[in-house]
Amino acid sequence: DHCPRLAVKMPRVPESVPGLIREAATLQRIQALRSDGVQGVPRVLFCQEHAGLLAVGETALTGRPILTLLRRENYRDFALKVTAWLADLAGRPAPCPPATWWNRLIEPVLTDFGESFGSVVDPGMLRETQDILRMLGALPLVCEQQDFGPWNVLMTTDGGLAVLDWESSEPQGLPALDLIYFLSFLALSLDGTINPGRIRASYRTILSPSSPTGAVLRECLERYASKIGLNLTNLLPLRLLGWLLHSRSEYRHFVADVAGKPGREALRRSLFVNLWEQELRCAARS
Numbered sequence: 001d002h003c004p005r006l007a008v009k010m011p012r013v014p015e016s017v018p019g020l021i022r023e024a025a026t027l028q029r030i031q032a033l034r035s036d037g038v039q040g041v042p043r044v045l046f047c048q049e050h051a052g053l054l055a056v057g058e059t060a061l062t063g064r065p066i067l068t069l070l071r072r073e074n075y076r077d078f079a080l081k082v083t084a085w086l087a088d089l090a091g092r093p094a095p096c097p098p099a100t101w102w103n104r105l106i107e108p109v110l111t112d113f114g115e116s117f118g119s120v121v122d123p124g125m126l127r128e129t130q131d132i133l134r135m136l137g138a139l140p141l142v143c144e145q146q147d148f149g150p151w152n153v154l155m156t157t158d159g160g161l162a163v164l165d166w167e168s169s170e171p172q173g174l175p176a177l178d179l180i181y182f183l184s185f186l187a188l189s190l191d192g193t194i195n196p197g198r199i200r201a202s203y204r205t206i207l208s209p210s211s212p213t214g215a216v217l218r219e220c221l222e223r224y225a226s227k228i229g230l231n232l233t234n235l236l237p238l239r240l241l242g243w244l245l246h247s248r249s250e251y252r253h254f255v256a257d258v259a260g261k262p263g264r265e266a267l268r269r270s271l272f273v274n275l276w277e278q279e280l281r282c283a284a285r286s
Contacts, residue, residue: 004060006045010053017054019167024056026169030089030143038089040154040162061162063154067189070150075190076216079183082153083220085161086179087227095138095229105174106133106241113244116251120267125280129240132283136237140228144173146245148182150189168249175230176221177242183220184275187213199271200278207282236283243276 011017024047031043042058049055066078110130118126145152146168154162184206188194190213193202208214225232250272254262267273 003062007042007058007060009056009058016167020054020056022169023166026143026166026171027058029171039160040085040156041089042166061154061156061164063156063162066150066153066155066186069155070186070190072190075186075213076219079186079216079220080223081161082182082186083179083224084227085163086148086182087224090140090142090175090228092227092229093140093142095140097138098136101139101141101172101174105170106136109241109244109248112248112251117247117267117270117273120264121273121277125277128284129244129276129280132240133237136234137231139234140175140230141172142175142228144170145178146170146173148178149185150182153182174238174241175228176224176235176238177245179220179224180239180242181246183217187217194271199274203275203278204282207279239279240276240283243272243279247272247276 009020009023011020024044027042027044028047030038030041037043040061042061045057045059047054047056070078110133114126145163145166147165148163152164154164156162184203185194187206188199188202191202191205193199205211206213206217209218221235222232224230225235247270250270251262254266254270257266
């Protein structure tokens with residue numbers, strides 16, 4: 001057996017320390033809540049600091065990236081498999097009213113989006129988004145991985161899933177966001193379209209229930225909602241919120257690229273701004 005059994009993670013730069021601490025804390029929380037573990041989630045074996053250097057030891061995960069295996073004939077199977085996996089991770093927690101999570105999970109995202117991209121987006125669309133988010137009802141709080149793209153999901157030799165990179169995780173997060181992110185990028189990858197120039201038309205197709213990818217998106221979201229006890233009326237607000245949430249990391253990349261405030265042209269190229277705008281426009285037409 002030549003498969004690695006241990007992965008040791010250490011931050012390369014000081015800015016990476018909080019993310020690694022967050023990953024260890026989330027994984028330890030999952031272990032505490034699920035003593036038998038969750039298949040495909042690494043277990044923390046140690047978390048220690050020596051000579052000022054943090055090291056986190058985890059069980060090593062191996063497998064083939066889903067993106068290298070993705071074909072039109074297995075697209076639905078992968079989508080359903082990940083849907084079931086995320087529903088199992090979520091469980092069926094009791095819904096919590098917005099007053100218990102709005103200020104922690106939504107208000108900061110809205111504020112950051114307005115400050116980062118407000119100069120290049122339609123203020124009316126931003127107000128409409130805020131109004132839609134205010135329609136959110138009580139939600140079950142779940143563990144969010146928050147970088148649940150197909151590139152972070154492996155297919156193991158026994159046909160299971162393994163999920164990498166939990167640095168951005170939120171142990172008491174909002175439901176469906178990881179699934180929406182995964183399904184959207186799985187479909188965009190299938191279409192060969194992950195760039196802002198072509199993404200509007202491609203994502204518009206994904207949002208149509210009459211398209212093959214749109215039908216799978218709808219099927220998976222309905223299955224997930226039924227399994228965890230999520231009211232379907234909450235899905236549109238959560239879909240909008242997801243793109244605002246992920247625009248935060250994109251904005252940080254823009255800032256790093258120019259070592260300062262990015263220009264309007266760079267902001268307009270934002271992948272997540274484009275997805276948010278398309279989501280809102282499709283919702284208005286439906």
